[in-house]
Amino acid sequence: MATQILYRHPTNGFRIEKREEKTDSDISWEYGQYAFLCEKLIEEPEARPLFLDIYLKSNPPLLLADPDKQFDKSFIPPVSAFFSEETIVLFKEGDDVSKEALRKLAQELKSQKFLTQDILSIIKCKDKNCGYFSVGGGDVSKKKSFFCSKCGNPVHERGITNNKITKTFSFSPELRDLLFKQRGKILEGIIYTSFIKDANIRQRFDVISSPYLKFTYHESGQEMEGSHELDVVLIDKTEVILPIVILASLSGNQAGETRQVERCDELGMHVIFVCPKGVGDTSSIQQHSTVVDNILRRPNFPQEIVTSVNSYL
Secondary structure, three states, rough: HHHHHHEOOOOOOOOOOOOOOOOOOOOOOOOHHHHHHHHHHHOOOHHHHHHHHHOOOOOOEEEOOOOOOOOOOOOOOOOOOHOOOOOOEEEEEEOOHHHHHHHHHHHHHHHHOOOOEEEEEEEEEHHHHHHOOEEEEOOOOOOOOEEEOOOOOOOHHHHHOOOEEEEEEOOOHHHHHHHHHHHOOHHHHHHHHHHHHHHHHHHHHEEEEEOEEEEEEEEOOOOEEEEEEOOOEEEOOOOOOOOOOEEEOOOOHHHHHHHHHHHHHHOEEEEEOOOOOOOOOHHHHHHOEEEEEEEEEOOOOOOHHHHHHHHHO
């Protein structure tokens, strides 16, 4: 199959090609679960910063407590590995605005079956002399299936309703792969989706996810061909302006991202560099791109990027 060239510069010859081969890291942002999550994170400015803060970490929580059943506001989680921030997101009555917005987002994901019930539950011991919260899994068809991890007594018995058991939920396998195996990739999806949702952008540009930039350069007197995989590229349908490149990274200090930014700028393309953290004033990224950093504290992200691109038209 011939490579599809999406753009070729008329004089210096660099080109942008559609990615043809498929790998495990390929993402189609039009896919239902990915599109739904990205759209919700664009539409929910209260939930977005907290969600990204949690799921851009190197050890994001594996589970969420049932968003339809909040804990009493006085609930203090026990000190244990299961109740650490890296394991379960808990929802309590009286949570702040961002946590409450995150709970509502979790409810929507649950209703779409993008959050599914896990085998583990949060259990409060029914013994009033114990009352300990623990995490466990059990078969409720058995006579005694849940046991307190502190006192060892059963906390669930068949045929007896126990309101002290709270279900936990995990992301669907697809969302789990996106959020855990490809940390930071969700930023690309949010940016891509924000462009797709803007009528002016769609009318003027082809919005391309993960294409290749191919270019030539000279080294030791020889002409060489180089390649970079880009994140999101806007290609002007009228061919009036050069492609606009948006690069999203967890850090502004990685050599690979710096080389990409510098190369795209050298080729005459405008670059927007997006990063959750700050980019140092001495970084060459500052000189070769428009930087949109500290995005967790920017309430207008990602709309400000769309507005910025529209200002070029």
